[in-house]
Amino acid sequence: MTTSPSATQPGAGARAGEPLIEIEHLVKYFAVREVQGLTMVRNTVKAVDDITFSIADGETLGLVGESGCGKSTVSRCITRLETPTSGAIRYRGRDIANLPEKQLRPLRREIQMIFQDPYSSLNPRQTVGAILSTPLRVHGLAKGKEKARAQELLELVGLNPEHINRYPSEFSGGQRQRIGIARALAVEPKVIIADEPVSALDVSVQAQVMNLLSGLRAELGLSFIFIAHDLGVIRHFCDRVAVMYLGKIVEIGDKPHIYGAPQHPYTQALLSAAPDINVVRGAPPKERIRLVGDPPSPIDPPSGCRFRTRCWKAQDICASQEPPLEDKPGGGDDHRIACHFPEIKSTLVAAVPG
């Protein structure tokens, strides 16, 4: 591997350095047209609506939330697969939110993406060697030694380097995800954005890929934005966690705070709802919170606090005033909550005593 391992170790005081990525007031709306009765209505899907967060060098941030909460849109904005409607995305201090494609190209090298579906994200007509050397050629890396570099990458992700002439269909699901990871690593990125990288894999293979990612993160000093709906996967992999609901961040903080002392009702409901094996291993029963119904549509989100329609604490103020994402009493460092009635709960996970 040509990248020298960075001095920053994930998890350990990673936030000391300059923020690597700063997202400020990021907004992404999509226009949709619908027929209602006899008229055509133009609607706006407020996929991401004014969110702010940052990631330090070497840090791993987990984005968690249910379908339609905007977590994938955030990642697509950061990689500039989408152009944000407004707001700033600063990479090493430079705003890339509206950078034209030409100036964006060198930055694309540094921010790479791993996708959910290892079946559809690899071109079935290209050999693994071709898949891995295309990004090298595009960015003019390892000139003349593309093949050697591709084999090095295969080895790095735990695949046989001799399989360089095989096609994606000759690999299993887990191996294909490894190829996807190797492709992302080919251009020596600084940041990896992983969108549900293990959710399409079989349980017995999931752990292999998780361990591979952890190993690579430590070895290459990578920063991660890790998107998942599985709270166990997020807890295993991330230093910090941002919980999203209907295009907003409702709570963000260090892992111990989010899992051990969450303050936002939605975070609490998510944790309570997650099925856990520990309930049969002698853990005391979790506090039980059940939400009603499904999340509302992002086309017409509720006024004020967007969670209020499913929240058991909701009062008048929740409908009239949007709660800002801010520090609350009892929260940790850099632990922010968007709620009018925050309250620490620590009985939402089923930890086995001893």
Place this chain on the structure above:
Amino acid sequence: MSAQPIQPEPADRPAILPMDAPAPAPKPVVPIVAPIGEVVLQVTDLAVRFPSDEGPVNAVQDLSYEARLGRTLAIVGESGSGKSVSSMAVLGLHNAKRSTITGSILLDGHEIVGAEESLLRKLRSNTAAMIFQDPLSALHPFYKVGSQIAEAYLAHNSVSKQVARKRAVEMLDLVGIPTPERRARQFPHEFSGGMRQRAMIALGLVNNPKLLIADEPTTALDVTVQAQILDLVKNLQQEFGSAVILITHDLGVVAEVADDILVMYAGRAVEKGLAKDVLARPQHPYTYALLQSLPSASEDSDRLLTIKGSPPSLVNLPSGCSFHPRCAVRDRVPGDACARTLPELRTSAPGRQIRCHLANPEQVLTEEHFA
């Protein structure tokens, strides 16, 4: 959707809890009057084989289990383990021309293997019903939700269409769908994911079957909605007293709702027993490794234990124990027996069966042997 205050349950009442929705008074649906625990489904030596270009696919082999009224049996496995294939055989849903099924499936006293289509039709939905993973694709996109439910009721009851329609609305109400009359006239695409799965459950229960097979019923749903649906299934089971077979890959879900568990690997049962025993103290190396490879939301974990390789091809199963190429403790069995002979499913403890050569599994299955 309404803001509904939900009081956390006191810790001393763990098992069954009231439904989450502003509970409509359940309609008087006649519960099954058979004793709880009666065997409603007895599967013996089931094998399902499909022809393929590469050779016969042994999807299920040597499978025996039973489902009892009032109990939930979880059948757990990865894709290709045979968990769905075996359950579809219970309703006789495999095309007889494109599959070979041997063994016996006794459903409420009727033999399903080799049964006439007319008998199968009488039993489907009426004695055993099935709900599927993705309710959007499992409901017909062109027909209204109410009429899809009514159709199943009409197939087994000589009643008028109006009565069947009323019954459909009742069922939608029962599964916690607000304004059921209006909802019955809507199409599946007008429902949210959670609502669709509720409608699917209403369809499954409309004839008050003794056995409900739920194939990955919450996999396509979000976590908070999944919790609602699992609660609903649990509550309805209490009310109806039916047997439930829950097919899933999610061991967390099993821990939350199942009484019994059957772990499948490559078409065979590898471990059977009470869910809480198996999950707390697994005896088969596969079950053990699977449990250890799951990242928990409740505890920090350093490195996950992994199972090397990937599941085998069902066309070309490994010799001996199908799991042996991936097993971390096969060297604990003398004479390379794992590669040579297929272990029988044997009773290893009261109420517990494993398919493994290990003489003393609980002593061998510790973390150090898997490092």
Place this chain on the structure above:
Amino acid sequence: MLIYIGRRILMAISVVLVVLVATFLLFFAGPADPAQAMCGETRCTTQRLEDIRRSLGTDRPVAAQFSEYFKGLFVGRDIYVSGAPKKCEAPCLGFSFRTGIEVKDAIAVRFPNTAMLALMTMVIFLSVGVSTGVLAARRRGSALDRGIVGFSQVFGSIPSYITGLLFALYFTVLYPILPRYTNRGDGLPAWLGGLIAPAIILGLFYATGYVRYARASMVDTLSQDYVRTARSKGIGEQTVVYKHALRAALSPVVTILGLDMAGLLSGTLITEQIFGVDGIGRFAIESLRNDDLPIIMGTVLVGCVLVVIMNLVVDIAYSFIDPRVRLS
């Protein structure tokens, strides 16, 4: 929905306009000269040629001719035929250069022949094609399925003029089981009877395609989750296949049906020729051979309008078949 239809009609009109202009220009940019053709080759003096041009109106600039034609479509116009003005009511398609008959009338005489042939053909290819396709899909992989697919491929790849000629020869001449075509003037039963032979051969030819569409669509539908759900309800297999699977399987077939019908309604040259049916297809070819511009324009216009209408009909039908499709 109304807004949608309104929009589609506006779009349709612009499509028709573009096609009209293109046809007009093609005709004038090409080497065709109707006056030359009418004048003959041997005794055609320049003076005579000019006279003919003037009487046809082709001596004037293309733009003027087109605006004249266009105006006639909506308000009608006067056209000089052999020096005398003749009233042509809107929608005026002009008079044939050759015969002097009004194009509208000429088309109106032939259209019912073509339309009835198209209708009978559709009945045949839909009933034969779809039912055979469904049968093949239900027995997928069997000898019957392979037989059906094989036969439809072989039959479909023989040019229709060969099968048509043989069919006409055997069944209307050598073994005259089927009546030959006669004009409508000879009575309705005779007319309809005469259309049976061409409808059968054309219907079977089209059916080979529909066997394959219907089979592919049905195979796909039969493996859908909702068909499995339907089976698990304990309803009869016929209900599963026809109520649940077939309805869903037919929706893609409707698209192709719309285009095929538009094609059939604008005339089927070869079949009309073989069986002597006096339809739009034959008429259009004759007019092309004669450089008879008003008739060419007329048949193109009719065909174009039919395609556009059938597309709209398909889209609206779709929204009735599939409630998920909202007209937007």
